[in-house]
Amino acid sequence: xxxxxxxxxGLVQAGGSLRLSCTASGRTFSMYTMGWFRQAPGxxxxxxxxxxxSGSSTVYADSVKGRFTISRxxxxxxxxxxxxxxxxxxxxxxxxxxxxxxxxxxxxxLRYDSWGQGTQVTxxx
Numbered sequence: 388x389x390x391x392x393x394x395x396x397g398l399v400q401a402g403g404s405l406r407l408s409c410t411a412s413g414r415t416f417s418m419y420t421m422g423w424f425r426q427a428p429g430x431x432x433x434x435x436x437x438x439x440x441s442g443s444s445t446v447y448a449d450s451v452k453g454r455f456t457i458s459r460x461x462x463x464x465x466x467x468x469x470x471x472x473x474x475x476x477x478x479x480x481x482x483x484x485x486x487x488x489x490x491x492x493x494x495x496x497l498r499y500d501s502w503g504q505g506t507q508v509t510x511x512x
Contacts, residue, residue, distance in 0.1 A: 388485075388500060388501045389411050389412055389413050389415075389416070389419070389485055389501045390411065390412040390413075390501075391409055391410070391411050391412075391483050391484070391485065391501055391502065391503035392409065392410050392503055392504070393407060393408070393409045393481065393482065393483055393503040393504065393505060393506040394407070394408050394409075394410075394506060395407040395408050395506060396480075396481060396506030396507045396508045397507075397508070397509070398509045398510075398511065399473055399508075399509070399510055399511070400510070400511050401473060401474055401475055401510055401511065401512050402472060402473065403473050403510070404469070404470060404471045404472075404473065405470045405473065405508060406467060406468070406469050406470070407423070407467060407468040407470065407481055407483075407506060407508070408465055408466075408467050409421070409423075409465060409466045409467070409468075409483030409503055410463075410464055410465050411464045411465070411466075411485070412464070413464070416461060416464040417440055417461035418440050418488070419440060419485045419486060419488065420437055420438065420439045420440060420485075420486035420490075420492060421437065421438055421457075421459060421466040421483060421484070421485060421486070422434065422435070422436065422437035422438075422483065422484050422485075422486060422494075422496075422499055423435040423436050423437070423457060423466075423468045423481060423482070423483055423484075424481070424482045424483075424484060424496055424499075425477075425479035425480065425481045425482065425508075426479055426480050426482070426505075427476075427478060427479040427480075430479075432482070432496055433448065434448050434494040434495075434496065435447070435448055435451055435455065435457075435468070435481070436448065436451065436455060436457040436468065437457070437486065437492065437493075437494070438457045438458065438459050438466060439492060440461075442458070442459055442461075444492075445457050446492070446494070448494070450476075451470075451477075454470065454471050454472045454473075455468060455469065455470050455471070456468070456469040456471075457469075466483055468481070468483075470508070473508075473510045474510060475510045475511065475512045476510075477508060477510050478508060478509050478510050479507075479508060480505040480506065480507050480508075481505060481506050481507075481508050482502055482503055482504075482505045482506075483502075483503045484496070484499035484500075484501060484502045484503070485499060485500060485501040486498055486499055486500075487499065487500040
């Protein structure tokens, strides 16, 4: 497994922006597909976006498409989530995760085998 640490969460007003980062340990980060998920109070964890090792063919949940952008810097072992036009319903704990090596690209969180501790994002109205 790989160790993942998220950062960049905080409190922001509706319409504002935040940028989350996730730093991974190890020297094989560039080989992994990485994903972002979130979990709001009382709700199940849900898929936000994933990015393959090459950075191409990114996929987003409909709820964030056009507002969020996932990117990665393999030289720095980081994956980021730029969040714009934030809404109160975006309030959640955000997690980055690694897709289990060898798995087909998927939104299914059960296919992700390493998770960060999460970072809180709160959007006020």
